[in-house]
Amino acid sequence: DAKTTQPPSxxxxxxxxxxxxxxxxxxxxxxxxxxxxxxxxxxxxxxxxGLKNNETNEMASLIITEDRxxxxxxxxxxxxxxxxxxxxxVRVDTGxxxxxxxxxxxxxxxTL
Amino acid sequence: xxxVSQTPKxxxxxxxxxxxxxxxxxLGHDTMxxxxxxxxxxxxxxxxxxxxxxxxxxxxxxxxSPKSPDKAHLNLHINSLELGDSAVYFCASSQDPPxxxxxxxxxxxxxxxxxx
Numbered sequence: 001d002a003k004t005t006q007p008p009s010x011x012x013x014x015x016x017x018x019x020x021x022x023x024x025x026x027x028x029x030x031x032x033x034x035x036x037x038x039x040x041x042x043x044x045x046x047x048x049x050g051l052k053n054n055e056t057n058e059m060a061s062l063i064i065t066e067d068r069x070x071x072x073x074x075x076x077x078x079x080x081x082x083x084x085x086x087x088x089x090v091r092v093d094t095g096x097x098x099x100x101x102x103x104x105x106x107x108x109x110x111t112l
Numbered sequence: 113x114x115x116v117s118q119t120p121k122x123x124x125x126x127x128x129x130x131x132x133x134x135x136x137x138x139l140g141h142d143t144m145x146x147x148x149x150x151x152x153x154x155x156x157x158x159x160x161x162x163x164x165x166x167x168x169x170x171x172x173x174x175x176x177s178p179k180s181p182d183k184a185h186l187n188l189h190i191n192s193l194e195l196g197d198s199a200v201y202f203c204a205s206s207q208d209p210p211x212x213x214x215x216x217x218x219x220x221x222x223x224x225x226x227x228x
Contacts, residue, residue, distance in 0.1 A: 036217075038155075041222075042221060042222070043116070043202050043204070043219030043220050043221055043222055044155065044202070044204075044217075044219045045219070046216045046217060046218070049216070085153070087155075099157055099168065100157065100217065101156075101157070102154070102155040102156070104153070104154070
């Protein structure tokens with residue numbers, strides 16, 4: 001089962017920042033938060049990941065709360081091509097392997 | 113150049129048949145995966161191989177048999193296909209084994225399997 005909770009859908013105007021929230025209240029101290037997105041009919045695409053500190057790359061920023069129970073993915077200037085399902089994932093480690101368990105995600109619709 | 117490729121893109125077949133889906137990655141990665149995305153869009157991991165060794169095997173019927181001839185290839189063979197096997201199957205690869213800090217997975221375009 002996914003360890004994350006996300007709103008099922010969100011809208012964002014093109015050019016504005018899209019802030020996608022995620023709750024992971026049962027996260028353990030060494031578990032990473034990952035974000036992937038899936039544009040219609042394509043394979044999932046990695047966006048960003050983090051453990052405790054905020055992270056930024058060319059695609060997005062990841063803000064993780066101090067207690068690590070929630071995080072927010074920020075797309076600073078959303079475009080129509082950012083319309084996709086965004087998955088927040090807590091990576092579960094089993095000792096010899098780890099798994100990315102995808103939940104239902106947030107469907108982000110970017111509009112003109 | 114396609115990083116992770118799958119063939120075929122579409123596969124339509126009758127119940128009871130045996131079929132294979134092929135996956136190749138040209139990223140030099142050590143770890144490869146198979147995922148299944150059903151009609152409700154839930155994406156679930158099925159298998160993971162690291163250096164041709166099976167390291168993740170979820171609760172998948174033994175009709176599904178992954179085969180890794182080398183690090184760059186992970187094929188999925190399905191025996192006695194059933195209606196419930198209809199789904200999109202995604203292959204993925206990552207640089208490191210799935211227990212390191214990076215574990216960024218790169219996904220293929222998917223194979224849409226329809227069982228009639």
